[in-house]
Amino acid sequence: MSAETEQRIVSWHANPSKPRFIPPPGAVDAHCHVFGPMAQFPFSAKAKYLPEDAGPDKLFALRDHLGFSRNVIVQASCHGTDNAATLDAIAKSDGKARGVAVVDPAISEDELAALHAGGIRGVRFNFLKRLVDDAPKDRFLDVARRLPAGWHVVIYFEADILDELRPFIDAIPVPVVVDHMGRPDVTQGPDGADMKAFRRLLDSRHDIWFKATCPDRLDAAGAPWDAFADAVAPLVSDYSSRVLWGTDWPHPNMEKAIPDDGHLVDMIPRIAPTPQLQHKLLVANPMTLYWND
Ligand SMILES: O=C(O)c1cc(C(=O)O)oc(=O)c1
Numbered sequence: 678m679s680a681e682t683e684q685r686i687v688s689w690h691a692n693p694s695k696p697r698f699i700p701p702p703g704a705v706d707a708h709c710h711v712f713g714p715m716a717q718f719p720f721s722a723k724a725k726y727l728p729e730d731a732g733p734d735k736l737f738a739l740r741d742h743l744g745f746s747r748n749v750i751v752q753a754s755c756h757g758t759d760n761a762a763t764l765d766a767i768a769k770s771d772g773k774a775r776g777v778a779v780v781d782p783a784i785s786e787d788e789l790a791a792l793h794a795g796g797i798r799g800v801r802f803n804f805l806k807r808l809v810d811d812a813p814k815d816r817f818l819d820v821a822r823r824l825p826a827g828w829h830v831v832i833y834f835e836a837d838i839l840d841e842l843r844p845f846i847d848a849i850p851v852p853v854v855v856d857h858m859g860r861p862d863v864t865q866g867p868d869g870a871d872m873k874a875f876r877r878l879l880d881s882r883h884d885i886w887f888k889a890t891c892p893d894r895l896d897a898a899g900a901p902w903d904a905f906a907d908a909v910a911p912l913v914s915d916y917s918s919r920v921l922w923g924t925d926w927p928h929p930n931m932e933k934a935i936p937d938d939g940h941l942v943d944m945i946p947r948i949a950p951t952p953q954l955q956h957k958l959l960v961a962n963p964m965t966l967y968w969n970d
Pocket residue numbers: 752753754755808856894925929930
């Protein structure tokens with residue numbers, strides 16, 4: 678554990694409200710995480726934050742409270758490349774969760790096959806310097822070429838490195854899912870420079886997907902996150918067949934501005950106003966990527 682994070686932090690709301698929006702049957706929370714429990718699944722020695730336990734029981738209780746049916750559990754950076762906590766949560770989900778792993782690029786074919794059997798359907802490449810020590814593009818591409826059939830790559834980066842990352846993204850030989858839209862400055866509006874650059878990326882390939890997630894991270898004004906709604910609604914409508922939604926629970930690193938998950942769910946009809954869009958965002962799209970077998 679890194680020296681600056683000795684105290685365990687809580688980054689999630691203790692008592693989230695019941696959303697007014699009722700998700701359609703079969704709705705998937707396609708971006709969430711588990712932390713530990715630490716006694717069973719210790720955090721990585723390289724972790725940049727040390728959270729309190731946020732295990733599968735809490736995650737599945739939240740799923741039910743919010744009116745969702747399934748989860749896609751994304752390996753959190755605090756667990757490094759040991760996916761045991763994520764796999765444990767998937768195993769306890771009764772088939773209602775699938776996952777995205779973080780792997781050492783030297784991983785063997787047998788280990789990849791074991792992850793597949795455990796419900797993993799993608800690998801995550803994280804480029805945020807505050808979360809990971811290094812992001813070796815050549816090694817990432819090497820593992821991206823060896824993934825099991827039907828898998829994709831999830832990539833997390835900030836808007837200011839999108840141009841620099843373009844050759845790398847262009848070379849990924851499987852579908853790509855962009856976490857949190859590559860963190861655009863939503864206060865620039867729907868036609869701002871960041872959204873335009875992100876649209877150019879989406880237009881460059883038809884198999885690049887994105888998560889319309891994290892108003893709490895991207896809109897510092899706080900709930901009801903109007904700038905986020907204004908900037909993101911046109912993107913959801915224009916690229917409705919390749920957009921996903923998730924809570925981001927337990928909101929790693931958000932301990933100073935913890936969002937109410939019920940309020941996050943109430944963002945859905947503002948960025949996806951029709952039942953057709955809501956069904957794509959919450960059911961059809963995530964089922965295509967994660968339950969396509
Ligand atoms: O912006 C973040 O701090 C963050 C961190 C993690 C993680 O630690 O894996 O995941 C996310 O989706 C977002």
